[in-house]
Amino acid sequence: MPFHSIRFKIVLWHMLILSLALFIFGTVLYHNFYLKASDDTDDILRSRAKGFEQSINTYWEAESMAIAQGNRRVHFTKEDNINFIRLARRWVEEKINDPDLINIVVRIFDAHGNPIASSRNIPIAHLNESIFHNVKKGADHFENVFLMEDEKPSSFRTLTTPVMEGRRLAYIVQVASPLSQIHTVLRSLRLSLLVLLPLTVILTGLSGVFLVQLTLKPVDQMIETIHQIRAENLKLRLKIPGTRDEIESLARTFNEMIARLDEAFTTQRQFMEDISHELKTPLAVLKGELEVTLKKIRSTQEYETAMHSILEEVDRLAGIVGNLLTLARFDAKTTELDAQPLDLNALIKDAIEVMQVLAIQKDITLQFNSAHTVDITADKNHLRRLILNLLDNAIKYTPPGGKVSVDLRQQKETVDLDIADTGVGILPKDLPHIFDRFYRIDKSRRSAGFGLGLSIAQSIALAHGGKIEARANDPQGTVFTVSLPLKPKQVIEF
Ligand SMILES: Nc1ncnc2c1ncn2[C@@H]1O[C@H](COP(=O)(O)OP(=O)(O)O)[C@@H](O)[C@H]1O
Ligand SMILES: [Mg+2]
Incomplete structure (x- = not known):
């Protein structure tokens, strides 16, 4: 398949456009999946944080009631309360094996951001300054962070949420979910896309080559046939593929x-x-x-x-x-028409005068129903030849005693010239051929001519943008009608 072939171009463009479309599709898919996974993680973190807060509060209420029964003077605020710190640690220890906590890290900080307890082996450190700043104002805070777990850094999505007691910050709960899971899924999605998309493009390319080959096969056959066509075997025809396309x-x-x-x-x-x-x-x-x-x-x-x-x-x-x-x-269209304004009426009169001698010799009445001046723009010599040819035929093919009459009718844009005779007439089967070159109905009459007169007359009429027609005269003979435009068209194609 050469590079400049239509096959190559179609397949190449097809593959390029497909690659672009699949690339956009893959990117959008990947991005949307990433956003959705992040949203889901945030929802889980939010609901876990709420659950843990409630669970701790339930523990604390029970605890504080027990303490209160023993000592009426204990103060029950959670903030900076050693009892609460103990309770929180205990709660975390108890919860470590809770299936709810398998994929979630919980850390509890006091109202100053100091760590109280952690559910995993994550080094205990003061709450990050910027997070603490946000949370102190009472807002939830989401962030992706790196935490050292079992001395290995791993990325987590964290939600840090303040727990208020009245209007004061009592303590802070931080829940974190490892991002490794999402990353794993995203990695496998990336891998699938990287493998599947190029594979799709390649497969489509291959099927494209096949389809284009199939579609263009008739063209190859056509080219082969066309190669064989020469002036000598113009009878050769292409096989019609029947593809309806x-x-x-x-x-x-x-x-x-x-x-x-x-x-x-x-x-x-x-x-x-x-x-x-x-x-x-x-x-x-x-x-x-x-x-x-x-x-x-x-x-x-x-x-x-x-x-x-x-x-x-x-x-x-x-x-x-x-x-x-x-x-x-x-x-060859090399004849230049010398088109000039002239009076067709006068031109016909002239021609009739010339032919009158012949008509009188043959005892034929030649008459012209002269109209007024008819001004047209045409080549005088050619037009004269046309009229003489028709008059010559009319006289030649009309037996003595007959009549030839010429009639001129001006229309809106054309002028029609009728030359009617009462001669031998032309059979309907010959009518379509009389303007052909060398066509003579009675070939035995050598004196009759060469059969070129009407061809020339027709060429002259066509060159002027007009036409010439023949029909049977009633009751006998023939009528030739020449129709010429009053003004020749700009370009005369004939
Ligand atoms: N007015 C006519 N009446 C009968 N036949 C005609 C007439 N004009 C032409 N034809 C027929 O058309 C043929 C072709 O005419 P033309 O081209 O002028 O050739 P030519 O006059 O040299 O024979 C003539 O041979 C004749 O058979
Ligand atoms: Mg003739």
């Missing part, structure tokens, strides 16, 4: 693109074949005429006739090549 849609889109390319290549190839084919006939005729002429010595008259015939043939060839060049330029 973006990859499937990518494969479909790619296949559609190849299909379009294939069509374009086929058309291009067909066009080349057509060109060669079309040029072959006039060239063969030329060759034949030259050969026949050169077979023997001819008279000047004969040479002249032959030369005329050859010139005619050369003109035809030049015509085809010229038309092909025009089409090629439109195809």
